[in-house]
Amino acid sequence: MSSAYPFSAVVGLADLRQALLLNAVSPVIGGVLVRGEKGTAKSTMVRALAALLPDIAVVPGCRFACDPSSPDPSCPDGPHAGVTASVRQSRLVELPVGATEDRVVGTLDVQRILTEGTKAYEPGLLAAAHRGALYVDEVNLLPDHLVDLLLDAAAMGRAFVERDGVSLRHAARFLLVGTMNPEEGEPRPQLVDRFGLVVEVGAPTEPGDRAEVVRRRLAYEADPEGFAVRFADEDAATAERIVAARARLPKVTLPDAALDRIARICLAYGVDGLRADIVIARTAVALAAWRDRSVVTDDEVDGAARLALPHRRRRDPFDPPGADQQALDDALDQAGASDPDGDPDPDDDPDGAGGPGSGPGPDDSPPPDDNGPGGGDAAAAPDAEDRPGGPKATPPPPAAAPVGSAYKTRTLTARSRGRYGHSGRRSPAYAARGRVAGSRAPRGRIGAVHLPDTVLAAARDQSARKGPLLTHSVNKGPFLAIQQHHLREAVHIGREANLVLFVVDASGSMAARARMAAVKSAVLSLLRDAYQRRDTVGMITFRDAEATTVLRPTASHEVGVRRLADLRTGGRTPLAAGLTAAARTLAGERRRDPLRRPLLVVVTDGRHTRGPDPRTVAPALAGVPSVVVDCESGPVRLGMARTLAGALDAEYLPLAALSAATLKAV
Structure with a gap:
């Protein structure tokens, strides 16, 4: 087995190095989130830290790494009085992105509890990481409920298992390290805030440093053990310094x-x-x-x-990170600039006036306006291009309409209930968590047992066989004979996240700045709502002669906001092209992620002045939950958006009714 890459051999990354070492000294800091593009040694540095963590004394046979000097009184493997300690190395436990909640916090073996009457608990990754380190690669892709579990355990130092009326808890103090690539989407700011320290890393910008990185990597791959020996003394000194700093910390x-x-x-x-x-x-x-x-x-x-x-x-979820x-x-x-009592420095000028180089005071005259009368070249003769007979100046492209303020929108949902979905907060779906809606025969491993229906199935079976409802045992007394085929799995109904695909009309009919500003404000509000509900978003615009995919389906809602701000209008209205592009995008996403249901939001006034009738494209979107937001305004309205909604079997919604405040007033 080859040696891990030495911690001291990593070139640069001083901030990351310091953040990891400080958390190794004091895990109560709250862990480290490492942000950086691919190939910046994030994972290499974290895995190398494991070799520097001090050895720990543990209770032999305890699956929760209890400290013999102060064992956890609530340890499921306890009590641990009068045991002999053993020493082992601290662990670095890696949490895969596809892990389930049971794998993270552990699970009670409910089948053994019901069939054998034995209380059995299988520890999870939090128990394995106790008194060590827990590493989550691509933490931004981890489901939100798992991130919440990790951060809560890291903050409280304990893990909780609450299932089927049985409570269990154990110590879970560990150094939490997460890495992520911002290109793959940003985590919620609320979750980032729960990490103690956040470090931005990047590749070296000096040619000499980049060459040294490659040189060391090639040397490591050629002889891992020999390369580790070169840096063994530095790593050993760092490990000793961690132990010494831990001893000094309380003082x-x-x-x-x-x-x-x-x-x-x-x-x-x-x-x-x-x-x-x-x-x-x-x-x-x-x-x-x-x-x-x-x-x-x-x-x-x-x-x-x-x-x-x-x-x-x-301050805002769409602020750049x-x-x-x-x-x-x-x-x-x-x-x-102030003393500990909060008194301002007498040399400071809080009003910003009176000092050298300060701005004009209230009695100062403003500088002359260069564009006013006598203000320089602006009042001179017109340029030659603007003179009669001269070449015509090319008019600049119209400025993009501004994006107004976001507001709380009414909740748009897929009307049908999803079979299996991604964790989120939009459309109803059968899920692993949520309201219990019934039970069913188990399909593989049981997630949660429906106790009343399990007991009822066993009672009916024994009654049908005309046997006694309670079977007697010499040691255990009367009990209901529950067998494997009696078990019933709970069916939960919760909320799922969707792929919200926006199809926005950017044609000339939308070009009035006040009108397009209102549309942009509505789309921004829907983007914010999609962010809060954990949706994936995409955006297609259509104008002039074609439809353009300005944002492929992604979890980076911030990118959608930037593309929306740059959106320009003009030209004819190829509505059918926009719907065709939407059908093509949704078909591709269905192949890539069949579990995520789409929600199509078409923002248009319904006019089509180029291409085929959009109703001929409607069959390609059959079965796709859709909403048509009608942007038509003015005293005379053609109602073409309502006709489009009927062709798509979509919910029809006037733009003014999109606001939750408007809905409440109605």
């Missing part, structure tokens, strides 16, 4: 002045809540312990803020 003092500075930094940066303050405090203490300091100073506070703050400032470095620098400077 580090966090003075009131440092806490005041943390509070001022967070206020200046504009973060919500108090999670950022707590994370910075914990990180600063760990950084002081790492630097062999007994008291936290401003240097540790500032270093912790640079790792813990940048991802916490997004990443750090606003200038805003962070300003917050640090502003926090240092």
Whole structure:
């Protein structure tokens, strides 16, 4: 078996290196989220960290890695009084994207409970990662409910299993590390905020560093063991430093002045809540312990803020992710501009007036307007191209209509109930979680047993055989004889996420700026609603002579917002081409992901001035849940969008009725 790539052999990535080491010193920081494009050594660095984690003492035979010096009193394998300790290496447990909830938190073996009367529990990955590290690659692709489980366990240090009236809990303290590629979609800001530290990584930009990366990688592949020996001393020194920092951690003092500075930094940066303050405090203490300091100073506070703050400032889910470095620098400077009591620096001018280089005061005259009378060349003779007989100037393309403010929309859903779907919050579907709607005979492994129907099936079977309803046993007393074929699986109805495909009319009939601004505002509101309901979105526009796929189906709703802002209008109306492109896109997505149901949203006034009649394309969209949003306005209306809705068997919705406020008023 080849050796893992050494931690010390990774070139660059100083911020990631520091974030991982600080979490190794103090896992209560809350873990690390690593953002970066493919091929930037994210996974290599995380896996290399496992070799540096200190060995741990465990209770022999305990599946939950209990510490012999302070065993978990609620450990399912306990009690552990008077046991002899054994030592083993800390584990790095990897969570695959396709894992189920049972695999993550563990599960009660309900079949054995019912058939044998034995309480059996199979631990999950959280138990395996206790006192070690849990690594989630492509965490942005993990279902939301699994991410919630991970982050809750990481924050509370315990995992909970609640199933069929049985409660079980165990310790689950681990270093949580997630990696992601932003090209594959952004996770919810609420989830990113739950990670203690977030680090952006990228490939080296210096030719010498890139060459060194390739040189070391080739050397590692040629001789993994020999390459590991080259960096063994550096890795050993780092591992010893982690152990020493852990020992110093409880002795580090966090003075009131440092806490005041943390509070001022967070206020200046504009973060919500108090999670950022707590994370910075914990990180600063760990950084002081790492630097062999007994008291936290401003240097540790500032270093912790640079790792813990940048991802916490997004006010809107469609704000671009990443750090606003200038805003962070300003917050640090502003926090240092006043004393711990909050008094402003006397040299500062809060009103921004009176200093050298300041702007004009109230009595200052504004500079002359270059475009006004006597204001320079603007009042001179017209350019030669504009003179009679001269060449005509090419008019600039019309500016894109602005996008108005988003508003809360009414919920658009697929009318039928899905058989199996993706976890989400839009359309009703049979799901693994949700309201119990009945039971059925199990199909493979049982997800959740429907106890009343299971007991009823067993009782009916014994009654049909004219045997006693209760079978007596010398040791266990009377009990109902439940066999394998009596088991019934609970059927849940929940909500699923859909593929919401927008088909937007961008033709000349939509070119009035006020009208298109209203349409863009409506589509933006629908995009926000799709984001909140965990949908995948796509967008097709049609104008002039063709339809254009401006956004292929993706989970990156932010990209859809940017494409919407750039959308221009003009030309004729090839409505049939837009519907044909939608049918082609949905057919391709159905082959790629047959479990995700589509929802087609057509935003148009219904006019078609180019190509065939759109009703001839309707059969290609048969069976696709659809909504037609009518953008027609004015005193005279042709009602062509309503006709289109009838041809598509779609829900018809005037643009004005899209707002949830309008619906409530009605």
